[in-house]
Amino acid sequence: xxxSRAVPSFVERRTAGSVDREQLDAVLVEHYTRLTRIAYxxxxxxxxxxxxxxxxHRLVQRSLPLPRAADAVGGLPSPRxxxxxxxxxxxxYADLRLRVVRSALEAGGLSRGxxxxxxxxxxxxxxxxLLAPPRLPHVWGLRLFPRSCGADELALEQALSDVPAPxxxxxxxxxxxxxxxxxxxxxxxxxxxADPGAALAQADAVTAPxxxxxxxxxxxxxxxxxxxxxxxxxxxxxxxLAGFAALVACGTLLAxxxxxxxxxxxxxxxxxxxxxxxxxxxxAALHRVAPSSWQRSSRNxxxxxxxxxxxxxxxxxLRRALAAWTLPGRADRSTATxxxxxxxxxxxxxxxxxGVVDEASVVLFHDGLRVVRYAExxxxxxxxxxxxxxxxxxxxxxxxxxxxxxxxxxxxxRYLTAPWVREVAVRDLLAPRKAPRVLPRDADGVTGPLAGLxxxxxxxxxxxxxxxxxxDAVRLMTDLGELTPVRLTxxxxxxxxxxxxxAERESWxxxxxxxxxxxxxxxxxxxxxxxxxxxxxxxxGAARWLxxxxxxxxxxxxxxxxxxxxxxxxxxxGAVVARAEDSPAxxxxxxxxxxxxxxxxxxxxxxxxxxxSGQFTSLSTSGGVVGSSRGRLLTVPARAxxxxxxxxxxxxxxxxxxxx
Numbered sequence: 001x002x003x004s005r006a007v008p009s010f011v012e013r014r015t016a017g018s019v020d021r022e023q024l025d026a027v028l029v030e031h032y033t034r035l036t037r038i039a040y041x042x043x044x045x046x047x048x049x050x051x052x053x054x055x056x057h058r059l060v061q062r063s064l065p066l067p068r069a070a071d072a073v074g075g076l077p078s079p080r081x082x083x084x085x086x087x088x089x090x091x092x093y094a095d096l097r098l099r100v101v102r103s104a105l106e107a108g109g110l111s112r113g114x115x116x117x118x119x120x121x122x123x124x125x126x127x128x129x130l131l132a133p134p135r136l137p138h139v140w141g142l143r144l145f146p147r148s149c150g151a152d153e154l155a156l157e158q159a160l161s162d163v164p165a166p167x168x169x170x171x172x173x174x175x176x177x178x179x180x181x182x183x184x185x186x187x188x189x190x191x192x193x194a195d196p197g198a199a200l201a202q203a204d205a206v207t208a209p210x211x212x213x214x215x216x217x218x219x220x221x222x223x224x225x226x227x228x229x230x231x232x233x234x235x236x237x238x239x240x241l242a243g244f245a246a247l248v249a250c251g252t253l254l255a256x257x258x259x260x261x262x263x264x265x266x267x268x269x270x271x272x273x274x275x276x277x278x279x280x281x282x283x284a285a286l287h288r289v290a291p292s293s294w295q296r297s298s299r300n301x302x303x304x305x306x307x308x309x310x311x312x313x314x315x316x317x318l319r320r321a322l323a324a325w326t327l328p329g330r331a332d333r334s335t336a337t338x339x340x341x342x343x344x345x346x347x348x349x350x351x352x353x354x355g356v357v358d359e360a361s362v363v364l365f366h367d368g369l370r371v372v373r374y375a376e377x378x379x380x381x382x383x384x385x386x387x388x389x390x391x392x393x394x395x396x397x398x399x400x401x402x403x404x405x406x407x408x409x410x411x412x413x414r415y416l417t418a419p420w421v422r423e424v425a426v427r428d429l430l431a432p433r434k435a436p437r438v439l440p441r442d443a444d445g446v447t448g449p450l451a452g453l454x455x456x457x458x459x460x461x462x463x464x465x466x467x468x469x470x471x472d473a474v475r476l477m478t479d480l481g482e483l484t485p486v487r488l489t490x491x492x493x494x495x496x497x498x499x500x501x502x503a504e505r506e507s508w509x510x511x512x513x514x515x516x517x518x519x520x521x522x523x524x525x526x527x528x529x530x531x532x533x534x535x536x537x538x539x540x541g542a543a544r545w546l547x548x549x550x551x552x553x554x555x556x557x558x559x560x561x562x563x564x565x566x567x568x569x570x571x572x573x574g575a576v577v578a579r580a581e582d583s584p585a586x587x588x589x590x591x592x593x594x595x596x597x598x599x600x601x602x603x604x605x606x607x608x609x610x611x612x613s614g615q616f617t618s619l620s621t622s623g624g625v626v627g628s629s630r631g632r633l634l635t636v637p638a639r640a641x642x643x644x645x646x647x648x649x650x651x652x653x654x655x656x657x658x659x660x
Contacts, residue, residue: 027092033221035060040220041172042104045161053144053220063099102191105165144223153217156208166199175210283318285348300398302366308444309355321363321374331385337522339554340392357407369394391483392553402468412449423469426450428462429512430571432505452479460513473498480519487525493591496527513573518550518559526550532611534633538601541567545611547586547593560585562595562659578659594658596646610634616648
């Protein structure tokens, strides 16, 4: 397609006459191929071949003016014969060409990703034509692109992609349409280019022959066809099918009785509409134990706790608590210990407590597997819902069901004690020689406040534990941030017992500050086992080795810490030299442990000191420090930063590594 010399230049004043709609339709059909080529060349190559082809056709097809403007077509003066022109220009073609160039420039300016192009005076609807949802023409399942030609066309395509849209338009008008530079400037100005002269000057840098503009490479009407990404189409089809299925499910939910929605706009699950579940949510159906049942029962645990509290007969509070348990609202928050299900009760639960604690109304339930605590503010705050805490307590014995956390506020906790608990006191674990102070309780068994885990997490200057006296023993229990307090014990793994005596309390005084390492694990009890005493070299006294094991309510997830207590102040925390999770070490199944540490004496010398439990007959180190000893204690000189592999030999000849 050679440059058209049948299209003359423009002048500044319009001659008489206008073009009607029918004439423009005829001109568009006659010159459709040339107009789409112009649009294709001016549009940016970043659109991609297929999208660029469709955009060129779309811009040309939308270049016809609206019917109300058909009697005043054109924004340029009508052309007249000028020097160098081969004949008079068709005013309809000139107007359509202007519209196509203007639309392509506007679309190209916005497609650069910067909104309004610096070359364009103002954005236009043409950019929306490209960015809006697909309109006609549109092709499904196929990719369209012009025929590929030679290296010269490829070089021209690259050159045009590196320049702005006004520069491409100037080059096309000059090379394809054969317009002189003054006429090119006038067309660009009418198309909305702010600086036509700069665009024309920049077009001089495109040195490719003008004849290449007529190549089939740039003909959007002579196309090749390829399929789109078949795998991507398949994935989109599956996603559309899934979305349709979800829409059908939502429609079905809306059609259910009651609209399928809860009172606060949350979907009501099917189990909440089950008659048995609805029966369990009735406050009148709650299981209430008589106050004296625990005295006649063969076992003491949560199942014989009586229903207590000043609001145990408050139907509204109990109904809200049961409803939040079954179907929490959007503003409600819940926590659960690991391995604890948070679903609704399978039948009417047991009511343990309902009353006012500090600034909250609290309800405690027990369903045989879990203890559930519901708390709502006494003075509701908009957007702030209730709090639900779930804790697993299956298999609880008398010692494990001595108390529950009933309130937690401002770093202080209150406990609800079992009916068989005779006395409660507060003992500071970091002051083993200090006598405990009495902790008052009300008629329902709710204790006064004592420091929770939050008060001891920073600095660890004190650790208040709950000392409970029942018919069998005096037990130490402490808060680790969960609904059930943790029982503290001492002794060998085969026979742990409640902490008693000055020596065991002094041992716990140096272990208490290590307890946060086992928090948030659904911990049931923590046992501290003194498995070795070791004389330190250079007369630095004797160190104690302890194994601290945290057992959980669910059975799995136990945590083991090997603790080294060098001679120090009575309340100075020991050092954790090894730790393991889900390990049988220091437990009844595997009552042994081996640990070591790189220790510095008061004289500044370094040693590897290690100790094992009574089953070890010899210890050895390898790697950075080499040494061995008979028995279960080892001391080897070392240097700062040394690393050693520690192993021990059991009485049956097996070789065992250190705890890790």
